[in-house]
Amino acid sequence: MGTTVGLRVPAVPEQLTILRALSETVTMLADFDLGEVNDIRLALDEVAMVLIRDAAPGSTLDCDLTYDEDELTVRVSAITSSEGALEDRGLSWHIVRSLTDSLDATQGAYARAAAGFPTVVEFRRHRDAQQRSRG
Numbered sequence: 001m002g003t004t005v006g007l008r009v010p011a012v013p014e015q016l017t018i019l020r021a022l023s024e025t026v027t028m029l030a031d032f033d034l035g036e037v038n039d040i041r042l043a044l045d046e047v048a049m050v051l052i053r054d055a056a057p058g059s060t061l062d063c064d065l066t067y068d069e070d071e072l073t074v075r076v077s078a079i080t081s082s083e084g085a086l087e088d089r090g091l092s093w094h095i096v097r098s099l100t101d102s103l104d105a106t107q108g109a110y111a112r113a114a115a116g117f118p119t120v121v122e123f124r125r126h127r128d129a130q131q132r133s134r135g
Contacts, residue, residue: 002068003030009063011055011078019048019063023074030067033128039099040125044074046092047121051078056116071101071126079116080107086119101126 005026009015023044027037044063051061059079066073086105097103100123108118 002066002073004064004066006062006064008060011052011059011061013049013052015061016045016048016052019044019061022063023065026065026067027072030072032072032125036125036128040072040074043096043099043123043125044076046095047074047076047123050086050092051076051080051119051121054080054082054119056081056114059114059116069127071124073122073124075120075122077118077120079111079114080119081116083107083110083117086121096123100124 005022007018007022009018020041023041024037027040032040048061048063055061056079062075062077064073064075066075086107093103102124103121104123105121106119110117
C-alpha cells in the first residue's frame with residue numbers, strides 16, 4: 001500500500017505555486033530522480049491549468065499524490081463549468097502524455113448542488129528502472 005499526500009486549494013491560477021511545491025516535495029520524498037521530479041511537476045501544472053481554466057466559480061482543486069516503490073499516481077479533481085471541459089485538451093494533453101506513463105480523464109453529469117460537472121484527471125509515472133535498482 002502506498003503513501004498518499006493530498007491538498008485542496010481554490011481553483012485559481014495563484015494556487016499553482018502551492019501545487020508545484022507539493023509535487024516537488026512529495027516526489028523528492030518518494031526518491032524520484034530530479035528529471036522525474038521536474039516531469040511530474042510540469043505534468044501536474046498542465047493538468048491543473050486545464051481544470052482551473054474551466055473551474056466553476058468558487059470551486060476547489062483537489063490533488064492527491066500516491067506513491068510506492070514502483071510509481072506515483074496523481075489525481076486532480078475540480079468542478080468545471082462546461083460539459084466539454086476535457087474535449088479541447090490540445091497541447092496540454094500532448095505534454096502530459098509525453099511526461100507520464102498513463103493518463104485518464106473523466107467528467108460526470110451535471111451536479112446541481114455543486115453547480116458544475118465533477119471532473120477528474122489522473123496520471124501515473126513509473127519510477128525509472130535504474131533508479132529502483134539503486135534503491
